[in-house]
Amino acid sequence: MTRLLSNALALTKRLFKLIFSFFHTIGEIVDFFLDCLKYSIIEKFYTNIFLKQFIKIGFNSLPVVGLTSIFTGMVLALQSYTGFSRFSAESAIPNVVVLSITRELAPVLAGLMVAGRSGAAIAAEIGTMKVTEQIDALKTLSTNPFNYLIIPRILAGVISLPLLVIIGDIIGVMGGYLICVNLLNFNPTVYLQNTYNFVQFIDVFSGLVKAAVFGFLITFMGCYHGFNAKGGAQGVGQSTTYSVVSSSILILLMNYIITSFFFKL
Amino acid sequence: MRNKKISVKNIYKSFENKVVLNNLSLDIYESESLSIIGESGSGKSILTRCIVGLLNYDNGSINFENLTNINALNDREKMNYMSKFGILFQNSALLDSLNIKENLKFASKQDSFTKILSEVGLPHSVLEKYPSELSVGMQKRVGLARAILKRPEVLILDEPTTGLDPIIARQINLLIKSLVRKKKITTITVTHDMESVYEFADYVAFLKNGIIEWYGKAKKINQSKNSSLTNFIKGIN
Ligand SMILES: Nc1ncnc2c1ncn2[C@@H]1O[C@H](COP(=O)(O)OP(=O)(O)OP(=O)(O)O)[C@@H](O)[C@H]1O
Ligand SMILES: [Mg+2]
Numbered sequence: 001m002t003r004l005l006s007n008a009l010a011l012t013k014r015l016f017k018l019i020f021s022f023f024h025t026i027g028e029i030v031d032f033f034l035d036c037l038k039y040s041i042i043e044k045f046y047t048n049i050f051l052k053q054f055i056k057i058g059f060n061s062l063p064v065v066g067l068t069s070i071f072t073g074m075v076l077a078l079q080s081y082t083g084f085s086r087f088s089a090e091s092a093i094p095n096v097v098v099l100s101i102t103r104e105l106a107p108v109l110a111g112l113m114v115a116g117r118s119g120a121a122i123a124a125e126i127g128t129m130k131v132t133e134q135i136d137a138l139k140t141l142s143t144n145p146f147n148y149l150i151i152p153r154i155l156a157g158v159i160s161l162p163l164l165v166i167i168g169d170i171i172g173v174m175g176g177y178l179i180c181v182n183l184l185n186f187n188p189t190v191y192l193q194n195t196y197n198f199v200q201f202i203d204v205f206s207g208l209v210k211a212a213v214f215g216f217l218i219t220f221m222g223c224y225h226g227f228n229a230k231g232g233a234q235g236v237g238q239s240t241t242y243s244v245v246s247s248s249i250l251i252l253l254m255n256y257i258i259t260s261f262f263f264k265l
Numbered sequence: 266m267r268n269k270k271i272s273v274k275n276i277y278k279s280f281e282n283k284v285v286l287n288n289l290s291l292d293i294y295e296s297e298s299l300s301i302i303g304e305s306g307s308g309k310s311i312l313t314r315c316i317v318g319l320l321n322y323d324n325g326s327i328n329f330e331n332l333t334n335i336n337a338l339n340d341r342e343k344m345n346y347m348s349k350f351g352i353l354f355q356n357s358a359l360l361d362s363l364n365i366k367e368n369l370k371f372a373s374k375q376d377s378f379t380k381i382l383s384e385v386g387l388p389h390s391v392l393e394k395y396p397s398e399l400s401v402g403m404q405k406r407v408g409l410a411r412a413i414l415k416r417p418e419v420l421i422l423d424e425p426t427t428g429l430d431p432i433i434a435r436q437i438n439l440l441i442k443s444l445v446r447k448k449k450i451t452t453i454t455v456t457h458d459m460e461s462v463y464e465f466a467d468y469v470a471f472l473k474n475g476i477i478e479w480y481g482k483a484k485k486i487n488q489s490k491n492s493s494l495t496n497f498i499k500g501i502n
Contacts, residue, residue, distance in 0.1 A: 125362070136319050137358040141371040141415070142348045 032224050036154065039146040050152035057118040057153070057219070058160025062167065064117060065110045069168040072105050073097060073175020081184055090184070094194040097176035102203045106168035107161075108255050111214035114161065115247040119222040122153055123243035126226025127236035135227070150223045154216060161215030162208040169204065206262040213258065214251050221247040268295040270419065270451050271316060276325030278311055278475075285311050286322065287475035293419075296449040298441075300462045300483065303472030304497065309455045310355055312472070313421050316453070317350045318343050351417030355424050355455075357408035359396040365407055366392040372414035381410045386436050402429045409437065413444065420444065420452045426461055438464040457501055462486065471497065 080096045126149055129135050135145050173195055180186035222243045229239040271293040278286040285308045293299055293316075301309050314320040316327060318335050326334040329346065338346055351372075359368050369378050369392075382389060385406040396404055409425055425441065426434040438458075442465035444450050454461060462469060466483035471494045479491045489495060 129360075132356060132361075133354050133358040134360050136314075137352070137354060137360070138371075139319065139344070140317060140347045140350055140352050141411075142344060143371065144344065 028228070029224060032227070033220070035146055036150060036220075039144055040151045043144055043147045046148055046152050049148065050156055053153050053156035054160055056121075057114065057156050057215075058163060061110075061114050061117055061160075061164055064113045065164045065168050066171050068109045068113055069101070069106055069172040070175040070178075072109060073101060073172035073177075074179045076100055076105070076172075077176035077179040077184070081180075090186075091194070093180060093184075093186075094176065094191050095198045098173055098195045098199045099203060101172035101176075102169050102199060102207045103259070104207075104255070106165050106172050107207045107210040107214060108251065110161065110164050110168050110211065111218065111251040111255075112248055114157075114164070114215070115218045115221075115244055115251065118157070119218040119243050119247050120240045122219060122222030123226040123229075123240045124236055126150075126223055127229030127239040130227060130229045131232055131235055145227075150227070153223055154219045157215035157219030158212050159215070161211040161218075165207055165211035166204075169207065202262065206258065209262075210255060210258050213254050217250045217254065218247045221250070267297070269293075270295045270330060272328045273312075273316065274326045274328070276315060276322040276327060278308075278315060278320070278322045285475055286315070288325070289476055291470055291477055291480070293451065293453060294468075295451055297467045298445040298452040298454065298465050300466035300469045301453065301455045301472055302457070302462065302469060302497070303478075307472045308475045309472055310423055313352075313423060313453060313455060317352060317421060318346050348415075349418040351412035351415040351420045353405070353408045353412045353420075353422045353425055357396070357401075357404040359404055359407055359411070361396045364393055364395050365399075368396070368407065369411055369414060372411045373416075375414075378410070378414075381414055384413075384440055385410045386433055402433065405429065406433070406437070409440075418451065420450050422452065422454045422456075424455055424457065426456065426458045434458065434460065441465050459498065459501060 076097050077093055080093050081090060084090050084092055084096075126135075129149070135149070138145050138148060177188070177191055177195075180191055181188045225239040225243040225246070226236075229235045269292055273289060273291040273293075275288050275290055276286055277284070277288060289308075289312065291312075301312065303309055311320065315322045318338070321336050327336070329335060329349070332338070332346065335343075335346060359365075360371070366378065369381075378392060379389060382391070387403060387406050387410070391399060391403065391407070396407070399407065405425065405428060409422070412420060412422065422441065426437050429437060438461050441452065441454070441461070445452050445465050445467075452465075454466070456462065462483055469479075469481060469483050469486050470477050471479040471491070473493055479489055479494045481489065486494070486498070
């Protein structure tokens with residue numbers, strides 16, 4: 001009986017600890033965010049670092065995003081063909097492709113790819129700087145690490161993701177076009193016209209809003225986890241993992257929230 | 266006449282359950298050179314990090330001239346405070362994504378680093394190299410150059426000669442000596458190198474288990490009757 005009680009007690013204690021640490025982390029993240037805001041308003045902006053990061057996060061992600069988009073467009077066309085041909089609705093394929101790509105697939109897939117690519121790299125780089133005292137050194141050299149390291153990266157993420165997604169949209173639609181025209185004998189002009197007439201501003205726009213939010217989440221989480229890395233190489237590895245996992249989950253969650261906001265029924 | 270510059274008053278610092286600084290007090294005087302010695306893990310680096318404001322102590326107070334309790338400074342004041350110090354970190358802490366020239370530019374906007382490089386015994390060609398392309402000893406000397414270039418009020422050197430060959434170590438010791446004696450920079454040096462102590466320390470603080478076990482004039486260190494200190498000095502010689 002007493003054993004049961006003490007077990008129950010230990011369990012509740014652990015539960016409370018878990019809940020506490022969860023809210024503690026949330027608090028820390030909010031704190032970090034407020035610091036970013038504060039310093040971005042009152043202190044120096046490093047344009048050259050921003051441009052470097054823009055190239056790194058945006059331009060260098062082009063191949064990955066392009067490849068995912070084209071294959072996704074292709075597979076979408078193929079899959080909807082096998083379904084739609086059963087009730088002779090093949091003409092709806094361009095519509096399905098462009099809607100799915102612009103609203104959902106291009107932003108989400110680009111987000112997940114960039115989270116794995118750039119989010120991890122950011123966490124590793126900043127984490128290494130943290131554990132090797134480079135961030136401390138910056139502070140003593142009158143350089144605010146928020147302005148020097150974090151704000152340029154976040155801004156680069158917020159700006160480059162929408163641009164990547166615009167390109168991903170075009171390449172994805174082209175993927176569907178390639179399959180439909182070359183494999184399924186669609187008329188090329190009709191395909192493009194169908195796409196163009198059907199897609200609405202809000203479809204593309206909502207995708208770009210998503211992309212900007214994802215760009216923020218990826219770079220913010222990478223910076224946050226890197227900045228809070230502890231210990232040596234192991235701590236840096238852990239911060240990389242946390243950064244990718246947390247930003248991927250947040251991307252999927254925010255994707256749902258933004259979709260329901262734009263297209264409430 | 267000694268002028269108090271920094272006074273550390275009864276500070277405590279612990280990590281989880283491990284007490285690292287235990288009611289430690291220490292005064293640092295203007296234009297003097299203080300060496301902090303002690304076994305590995307005795308808290309030397311942690312003490313210097315508390316003094317420069319990179320780490321908050323749990324209890325007690327550190328005062329710098331008119332500033333009292335630097336823990337309580339706000340962000341901007343803290344930035345200002347830290348800029349008074351030139352620091353050589355134990356592992357150099359050079360920014361590894363930048364080459365040496367860009368690293369040094371953080372400390373001084375000047376274009377030519379010829380003089381400082383020759384002072385720390387480095388060839389001009391290192392300027393274009395990245396930290397990872399240099400040996401540990403060379404990185405250390407770049408770190409030292411960066412600390413000095415700032416023309417700081419207080420110089421903090423965490424093991425400036427560890428990992429250097431005897432000839433370069435001697436050159437570095439002489440360089441620090443000239444900074445201390447000629448330029449009269451207040452200097453705190455953490456070291457295991459008794460050469461450094463004999464060469465340029467005015468005072469020595471011997472740290473053990475988070476407290477100052479012995480403090481006194483460098484010249485008198487060999488007359489000390491403190492058995493931990495004499496054992497420590499014997500141990501490293
Ligand atoms: N972040 C930390 N978390 C937990 N313990 C720490 C941390 N940093 C330092 N310590 C502990 O504090 C003690 C003092 O560390 P410190 O780096 O000041 O030693 P030190 O005297 O500089 O040694 P060394 O001569 O090897 O550089 C060590 O025992 C170390 O284990
Ligand atoms: Mg140390």
